[in-house]
Amino acid sequence: MSTPSASSSASLPLPFTPEEFRAALGQFTTGVTIVTARDPQGQLIGLTANSFNSVSLTPPLVLWSLSRQSTSMPGFQRASHYAINVLAADQRVLAERFARKGIDRFEGTPWRAGLTGAPLIEGAVATFECRHHGCHDAGDHVIFVGQVEHCHRRVGVAPLVYHGGRFFTELPL
Numbered sequence: 001m002s003t004p005s006a007s008s009s010a011s012l013p014l015p016f017t018p019e020e021f022r023a024a025l026g027q028f029t030t031g032v033t034i035v036t037a038r039d040p041q042g043q044l045i046g047l048t049a050n051s052f053n054s055v056s057l058t059p060p061l062v063l064w065s066l067s068r069q070s071t072s073m074p075g076f077q078r079a080s081h082y083a084i085n086v087l088a089a090d091q092r093v094l095a096e097r098f099a100r101k102g103i104d105r106f107e108g109t110p111w112r113a114g115l116t117g118a119p120l121i122e123g124a125v126a127t128f129e130c131r132h133h134g135c136h137d138a139g140d141h142v143i144f145v146g147q148v149e150h151c152h153r154r155v156g157v158a159p160l161v162y163h164g165g166r167f168f169t170e171l172p173l
Helices: 006-010 018-025 073-078 089-099
Strands: 033-038 044-049 053-056 061-067 081-086 111-113 119-121 126-138 141-153 161-163 166-168
Touching: 033 061, 033 073, 033 089, 033 119, 044 061, 044 089, 061 073, 061 126, 073 141, 081 119, 081 141, 089 166, 119 126
Parallel strands: none
Antiparallel strands: 033 044, 033 081, 053 061, 061 141, 081 126, 111 119, 126 141, 161 166
16 A cells, blocks of 8 residues: 655645644643753753653653744754753643743743753653754654653642643643
């Protein structure tokens, strides 16, 4: 059985709009993260992302994606390390802050330098300190793959979740 090539399938008209696609994706509940790094000049960079996932246990690899248009793109591409901070239910304000543009996202944000030098958000449910392993072009985003060098978790702490364009601090059954 053959599969169509990417170039032939990309030219076919889609039976849905980009808005319908985005709304359908919103039905997948995700955790909420803040990805942080220091660029080569030592400047702190960070943003809210829900495109985080595991890739491999051996070696320990994770991924996240970033819009090509993000002003943070050059800093993350040049950073040797970054941290993925999985947010706790009480960190909604931080998620909203790091999603905003044109502000100092770290102002007033409690953080500490991790073992790799990447900023770790205090109070996160889990942190993954990653060495930049590679980037992959994927449409209007770039997929970052990181090799986890250190990780930490807080047991018994509820996560912040995102579904249907809204944050939730409790998981309904």
